[in-house]
Amino acid sequence: MDKLMIFISDESGDTGVPHSINASKLYTISYALVINKNPDSLKHLISSASSASKEALGTGLSEWKKLGKDNKNNPQKLHKFIQNFYTKMNENGELVLFGFYIVDKQEIEQNDGDSNNKKRIKDAADQGYYFILKRVLACMKKIHYEKGLYPSNGEPALKWIIDNNSKEFISRQKKIAQDFEKNMNVKIEGPEFISKKEKHSHYKVNAIKIVDLLGGIASKIFESYAICNTYCNSLDCFREANCDNKMFKVWEEILKCAMNQQIYLEEKDNIIWRWKGIQYYPALSRSKHDRFFTEDGFFSTLS
Numbered sequence: 001m002d003k004l005m006i007f008i009s010d011e012s013g014d015t016g017v018p019h020s021i022n023a024s025k026l027y028t029i030s031y032a033l034v035i036n037k038n039p040d041s042l043k044h045l046i047s048s049a050s051s052a053s054k055e056a057l058g059t060g061l062s063e064w065k066k067l068g069k070d071n072k073n074n075p076q077k078l079h080k081f082i083q084n085f086y087t088k089m090n091e092n093g094e095l096v097l098f099g100f101y102i103v104d105k106q107e108i109e110q111n112d113g114d115s116n117n118k119k120r121i122k123d124a125a126d127q128g129y130y131f132i133l134k135r136v137l138a139c140m141k142k143i144h145y146e147k148g149l150y151p152s153n154g155e156p157a158l159k160w161i162i163d164n165n166s167k168e169f170i171s172r173q174k175k176i177a178q179d180f181e182k183n184m185n186v187k188i189e190g191p192e193f194i195s196k197k198e199k200h201s202h203y204k205v206n207a208i209k210i211v212d213l214l215g216g217i218a219s220k221i222f223e224s225y226a227i228c229n230t231y232c233n234s235l236d237c238f239r240e241a242n243c244d245n246k247m248f249k250v251w252e253e254i255l256k257c258a259m260n261q262q263i264y265l266e267e268k269d270n271i272i273w274r275w276k277g278i279q280y281y282p283a284l285s286r287s288k289h290d291r292f293f294t295e296d297g298f299f300s301t302l303s
């Protein structure tokens with residue numbers, strides 16, 4: 001692998017209206033930014049995830065949907081997986097940032113019919129990669145110029161690996177990459193579309209599986225928090241003094257990926273944004289969940 005940072009992304013959930021049968025309540029884009037400190041960074045990431053999965057979940061690296069209910073519904077096991085995964089990455093000295101863009105479909109719905117709601121949800125999903133790349137590229141430039149990882153290498157460059165999708169989706173993402181190259185003075189190699197079933201580019205398939213798995217875990221946590229029927233039957237567990245929703249612990253663990261990294265943007269000596277790893281849509285409803293998301297200045301500048 002060359003001296004590029006690597007951006008890996010995947011989507012979960014659908015863009016159907018949330019009250020229809022089998023439709024998801026959330027649409028989530030999950031991603032990882034791999035700061036390639038050495039040529040084997042991506043391989044280290046995959047081996048860390050694989051062995052953490054074997055230890056904590058009793059199975060090799062798997063997509064979320066194939067994980068099995070006894071793992072999916074077990075916060076202790078999920079917590080252990082994240083913990084082991086990060087520990088192994090740290091041992092290898094790797095720096096990987098994870099992030100999520102969550103579209104809360106129920107908060108977007110209005111009382112003017114399904115077709116309008118479908119359009120709103122689709123638009124929110126479509127905007128996801130703009131929001132994400134704006135954040136990821138800002139972070140990448142910061143690391144590139146300030147941490148001096150590639151002093152001799154010219155402009156910051158990113159390789160983008162993404163799961164395969166419809167023709168419409170593919171052309172949209174290509175357009176987004178081109179627009180950002182022009183507007184942010186960065187190089188984006190790709191996006192390269194990888195099918196999770198593909199065998200020949202094995203390590204890329206596994207890289208996608210990692211973000212797929214984390215996306216599944218993040219959606220699971222958010223859903224268990226929005227409608228907590230396991231622990232307290234509340235619509236807002238964080239305000240429920242007696243709620244002992246164990247999924248929160250998993251979330252805190254996921255956020256730790258950026259806790260020890262000083263990744264932030266400054267303006268006139270004020271830190272205006274620090275990497276926290278989550279974006280939520282619609283932004284106006286975000287304050288309902290402020291204890292879940294915590295303060296994030298970068299986000300508010302986007303809304």
Ligand SMILES: [Zn+2]
Pocket residue numbers: 228231232233234236237238240243244245
């Ligand atoms: Zn609860």
